[in-house]
Amino acid sequence: MKRTSRIPGFYKVTVEERRSLVAEATGEDAASIGRSLDGGGLDAETADKFVENVLGTYALPYGVALNVRVNGHDYVVPMVVEEPSVVAAASNASKMVRAGGGFVAEVDAPIMTSQIQLTAVTDYPRAREAILAHEAEILERANRSIPGLVARGGGARGVEVRSLGDASDQMMVVHVLVDCQDAMGANLVNTVAEAVADRLAELASGKVGLRILSNLCDRRCVRVTARVPLDVLATDDMDGAAVADGIVNASRFAELDPYRAATHNKGIMNGIDAVTIATGNDWRAVEAGAHAFAARSGRYSPLATWRREGDVLVGKIELPMALGTVGGTLRVHPGARLSLRLLGTESASQLATVAAAMGLASNLAAVRALATDGIQRGHMALHARSVAVAAGATGELVARVAQMIVEARDITVDAAKRALGVLRKESDSATALGD
């Protein structure tokens, strides 16, 4: 079957109907979507095996972004997030990008860095030479410690040596670069660090310090480009070219000001974290890598930038992405396993391209809103839907009540109850008249 990410009217139907539509679009069984997600996708007994002192689980909304096309593939993208409008924004922006052919992504090999700190090194040049002369032996030791990964085609690929501080620090660090295949790799890389540390200290005539992965996994970057035709950017009040210029202005603001860059990047992480969490991955690791990468020049910078090229707005994002599709939480979390089935991929690299695309989509939606109506209008429209539900609206009444309270500029449960009363009265008199 051909997967599709286009499901018009999806937001208007019930949760149950959405499950059926996603089942049709992805080939997943609707009942299994329900089974995997009811109870938050994780029962207390399984949760008790994840962490310590468990009392229960803590659920968050699980939505899907639609309209997403990356490298010619359609993806229904699972997103776990508590913030209203993130999923809608990613879907809307993906539709705009789709009009220009979809996201185009490239991804590095899944190389993670294992760090071994060495202290009390009195002769760095000699230590460096000795370690590099024994690179093959170090790689062999590393690979002996991770036979499963080597059997899957991964393993240690290279050794780097760096001096830290000045001579009085007597400190250096050795990086062992490890191809982690479809694993996020933290455990593998930590195992490698511990396996080679003593030999490295011996070669450097120093002492072993810390042995741990680096979350600045800049060997494992993903780059995504979006080319958006100007006309699809237009709003009721602004033409596409004016919106594009506003978006370029927003990009320049983030490029010139770290205070703005932090917020710009927060909007990007709205999309990336939501996919990271939905797929059972370590979002703190992804966050740490993203922000360290954003500051790599010594100045905190935006992870995504936008420029106009004639009739097209071009957005680019680049960041490290340590995501896995095997091991850890993923094996045992039914919700995370469902996410990979909905995405239709077992490849960590493919998952990384989708997550980065959702970062770029979230950024496009945010800067477009900021460059036009401002962010509050869209937020309020969505907030109005939850207020309508809180007032007792169901089915198609949700959207109608929400629209009425937005138009009245009174987004409160009382106003929603009044609107609901009016609509119900209208519907009763229509029934009485035989409409």
Ligand code: MEV
């Ligand atoms: C809110 O979650 C994210 C934004 O602040 C991002 C931005 O300002 O670019 C809207």
